[in-house]
Amino acid sequence: MTKPASTTGAGLRDVVAAPSSICFIDGEKGILTYRGYNIHELAENSTFEEVIFLLWNGRLPNRHELAELSAALVANRKLPVELIGLMKSFPCEVVPMDALRTAISALVFYDPDRNDNSLEASKRKAIRLTAQFPGVVAAIDRIRNGKEPLDPNPELSHAANFLHMLNGEEPTDIEARALDIALILHADHEFNASTFAARVTAATLADVYASITSAIGALSGPLHGGANEQVMRMLLEIGSVAKVDSYLKDKLASGQKIMGIGHAVYRTEDPRATHLRKMSEEIGKQQGDTKWFDMSHRIEEIVVAEMTKKEKPIRANVDFYSASTYYMLGISVDLYTPIFAVSRISGWTAHVLEQYANNKLIRPRSDYTGEVDLKYIPIDRR
Numbered sequence: 123m124t125k126p127a128s129t130t131g132a133g134l135r136d137v138v139a140a141p142s143s144i145c146f147i148d149g150e151k152g153i154l155t156y157r158g159y160n161i162h163e164l165a166e167n168s169t170f171e172e173v174i175f176l177l178w179n180g181r182l183p184n185r186h187e188l189a190e191l192s193a194a195l196v197a198n199r200k201l202p203v204e205l206i207g208l209m210k211s212f213p214c215e216v217v218p219m220d221a222l223r224t225a226i227s228a229l230v231f232y233d234p235d236r237n238d239n240s241l242e243a244s245k246r247k248a249i250r251l252t253a254q255f256p257g258v259v260a261a262i263d264r265i266r267n268g269k270e271p272l273d274p275n276p277e278l279s280h281a282a283n284f285l286h287m288l289n290g291e292e293p294t295d296i297e298a299r300a301l302d303i304a305l306i307l308h309a310d311h312e313f314n315a316s317t318f319a320a321r322v323t324a325a326t327l328a329d330v331y332a333s334i335t336s337a338i339g340a341l342s343g344p345l346h347g348g349a350n351e352q353v354m355r356m357l358l359e360i361g362s363v364a365k366v367d368s369y370l371k372d373k374l375a376s377g378q379k380i381m382g383i384g385h386a387v388y389r390t391e392d393p394r395a396t397h398l399r400k401m402s403e404e405i406g407k408q409q410g411d412t413k414w415f416d417m418s419h420r421i422e423e424i425v426v427a428e429m430t431k432k433e434k435p436i437r438a439n440v441d442f443y444s445a446s447t448y449y450m451l452g453i454s455v456d457l458y459t460p461i462f463a464v465s466r467i468s469g470w471t472a473h474v475l476e477q478y479a480n481n482k483l484i485r486p487r488s489d490y491t492g493e494v495d496l497k498y499i500p501i502d503r504r
């Protein structure tokens with residue numbers, strides 16, 4: 123039996139799968155850049171709309187280009203009435219990520235470019251999808267709570283409009299900016315599981331909707347986007363700072379993983395966690411209650427110290443402090459992963475467009491470890 127020449131370790135760790143000019147990560151130094159711009163610069167100075175332009179076009183927009191993209195996003199926010207009807211037929215206890223996957227997949231029926239797979243049509247689909255994602259997530263939540271989905275407010279930014287469509291109230295400037303920064307921080311992360319899933323699907327020349335549906339499926343797992351929900355469930359289960367130490371003692375002794383800590387690429391602090399830690403503390407202070415931040419901080423301290431002792435230096439990742447931040451913004455715990463997707467749609471579509479522009483079918487080989495040369499035994503002799 124001739125085996126393929128090269129094999130790799132489990133999970134394709136450190137394998138470079140293709141060239142890409144969208145996102146760079148230095149896991150050793152804790153550096154994350156989008157199109158050459160450090161995430162710290164973008165989180166401090168930019169807006170999510172500007173980052174969308176950057177990811178899609180490879181450069182920052184001028185004033186006119188930003189206004190044009192923002193207007194296109196606003197113009198495409200409203201959901202087709204047929205989609206709202208479909209979402210109303212979902213069971214009330216639906217898991218939001220399942221509803222999101224189904225709703226986004228169904229949006230293709232109402233896309234005027236659905237039969238056109240050209241690069242130009244795919245760019246228009248990327249705008250529509252990015253514009254509609256917040257409305258879909260908000261509608262899922264409102265419908266399951268017996269409320270009518272709300273119309274978008276064209277006066278509001280992408281982040282502020284999402285909170286308005288979700289809660290029925292205009293957010294404060296601080297709340298809108300907190301979400302805006304969270305969207306910037308989650309927008310892209312190179313060849314993570316969901317983005318790679320999107321690229322594998324796009325590489326078959328399946329359309330943007332099929333690619334994004336694959337990505338949503340991959341994002342829903344607890345080892346990827348699902349981790350921030352698990353972090354908040356853990357904080358709620360623990361309940362107070364005083365109980366953190368004993369809770370973790372048992373978990374760590376039995377070798378259980380603590381969600382929101384550790385990363386497949388970063389060997390030092392995840393640079394996104396730096397901003398979310400600060401944000402969690404600031405919102406807590408602004409609301410006069412830093413309990414969720416304090417608990418998170420104590421968990422981080424203990425796990426980092428414990429794992430460093432075992433020479434496994436893991437740190438908080440993007441999901442760890444986004445949990446308490448979203449909780450304090452009044453967002454339901456099971457919407458944390460859909461919100462990740464509201465941001466990541468920008469990166470997913472940038473990668474799908476990059477894949478189309480220079481496509482090669484992605485088709486690795488397996489390292490076969492099964493039996494060989496077996497002789498067929500008739501069923502009555504087995």
Ligand code: COA
Pocket residue numbers: 344345346347349378379380381382383384385386387434436439440441
């Ligand atoms: N809690 C406790 N131990 C952890 C851990 C965690 N959150 N994350 C990693 N470890 C342990 C691993 O079990 C491993 O121990 P071992 O050598 O005895 O097997 C060691 O630390 C090194 O792990 P590492 O190789 O750095 O991580 P990985 O690439 O195998 O896994 C994750 C990366 C993200 C899957 C893993 O850290 C994890 O499951 N984290 C929690 C889920 C999460 O937050 N996911 C979101 C990622 S953005």
